[in-house]
Amino acid sequence: MILAPMAGVSDVGFRHLCSYYGADATFSEMLSCRAMLNNPKKTEFMTKFSSEEKIKIGQIFGHEEEIMVKSLKSPLLSHYDIIDINMGCPAPKIVKNGEGSALMKDIIKAESIIKSIVKSNPKPTSVKFRLGYDKDISCDFAKMCEECGVSFITIHGRTSVQGYSGKVNLEAIAKVKASVKIPVIGNGDVVDKTSYLNMLNTNVDGVMIGRGSQGRPWIFNQLVDDNWEINNYEKFTAIKKHVEILRQNYEEKWLTLYLRKHFLWYTNCFPNASKVRAEIATSSSIDKSLLLLEELFCK
Numbered sequence: 191m192i193l194a195p196m197a198g199v200s201d202v203g204f205r206h207l208c209s210y211y212g213a214d215a216t217f218s219e220m221l222s223c224r225a226m227l228n229n230p231k232k233t234e235f236m237t238k239f240s241s242e243e244k245i246k247i248g249q250i251f252g253h254e255e256e257i258m259v260k261s262l263k264s265p266l267l268s269h270y271d272i273i274d275i276n277m278g279c280p281a282p283k284i285v286k287n288g289e290g291s292a293l294m295k296d297i298i299k300a301e302s303i304i305k306s307i308v309k310s311n312p313k314p315t316s317v318k319f320r321l322g323y324d325k326d327i328s329c330d331f332a333k334m335c336e337e338c339g340v341s342f343i344t345i346h347g348r349t350s351v352q353g354y355s356g357k358v359n360l361e362a363i364a365k366v367k368a369s370v371k372i373p374v375i376g377n378g379d380v381v382d383k384t385s386y387l388n389m390l391n392t393n394v395d396g397v398m399i400g401r402g403s404q405g406r407p408w409i410f411n412q413l414v415d416d417n418w419e420i421n422n423y424e425k426f427t428a429i430k431k432h433v434e435i436l437r438q439n440y441e442e443k444w445l446t447l448y449l450r451k452h453f454l455w456y457t458n459c460f461p462n463a464s465k466v467r468a469e470i471a472t473s474s475s476i477d478k479s480l481l482l483l484e485e486l487f488c489k
């Protein structure tokens with residue numbers, strides 16, 4: 191069970207909770223190789239980690255082979271157990287630089303980058319990618335990764351141009367799994383027991399969860415153990431832990447805005463909480479939001 195990399199979401203407090211609630215491995219948010227070398231302060235805040243995290247995977251992105259290789263020596267990557275290369279991000283500002291999923295349009299370049307990183311990285315290397323940029327080339331891409339010496343791959347069953355539309359293509363994930371010997375992590379649309387079992391049916395070696403964990407870091411335990419339960423008081427205790435860890439690491443002013451989205455996701459389990467949600471969405475005090483959440487979860 192693996193927590194997906196989610197830029198702007200999978201902060202150290204969130205990764206702590208997901209690990210505490212059953213994630214065996216956690217990905218960092220994607221880290222720019224160029225920024226790690228030229229402006230490490232800008233990246234440092236994303237590389238904080240918790241002792242609760244088990245296998246820590248640092249995800250890097252870039253398009254310049256030399257810079258990507260150089261970045262492996264950055265002290266910011268020293269605590270990660272595995273280095274993952276992002277070849278799946280569909281965000282326009284990443285793709286226009288030839289990074290993320292744009293590398294799936296140029297398999298020769300992708301191969302060269304992966305080979306160089308595998309050669310220079312003293313730790314295991316993995317690659318996370320989609321089915322392709324605008325068409326499904328996933329089996330060829332997976333085989334190329336395997337031939338380059340990658341330790342495992344993660345496949346999100348959509349093309350880049352699909353973004354998040356439509357449904358994850360489980361058949362394509364099953365084909366990728368059958369086409370290589372290295373472990374394959376399946377990713378896309380796992381949000382409940384049914385979608386989790388459907389993903390396992392593709393025969394993948396591990397399941398990655400992204401959006402399904404937002405507001406529900408306990409989803410990992412819930413999916414693997416039908417008898418595992420969490421009550422609202424425990425959920426609120428977890429939310430307080432999330433805040434406590436972030437307060438140890440970040441400034442209150444930045445956090446106040448940052449935490450709003452997490453707080454709103456946490457309220458999703460209360461469909462009739464629109465008044466509280468409206469107050470949290472505009473709250474300029476974390477403590478005030480926590481009081482509102484306490485009222486909701488513990489009354």
Ligand SMILES: Cc1cc2nc3c(=O)[nH]c(=O)nc-3n(C[C@H](O)[C@H](O)[C@H](O)COP(=O)(O)O)c2cc1C
Pocket residue numbers: 194195196197198199218219220249276278279318346377378379380398399400401402
């Ligand atoms: C807010 C957000 C940020 C993301 N950031 C990254 C990222 O930094 N690196 C990456 O490889 N994928 C990123 N993704 C993609 C997820 O890791 C995952 O592949 C995708 O959400 C599909 O999985 P899901 O259906 O479980 O959410 C992001 C997704 C979301 C929703």
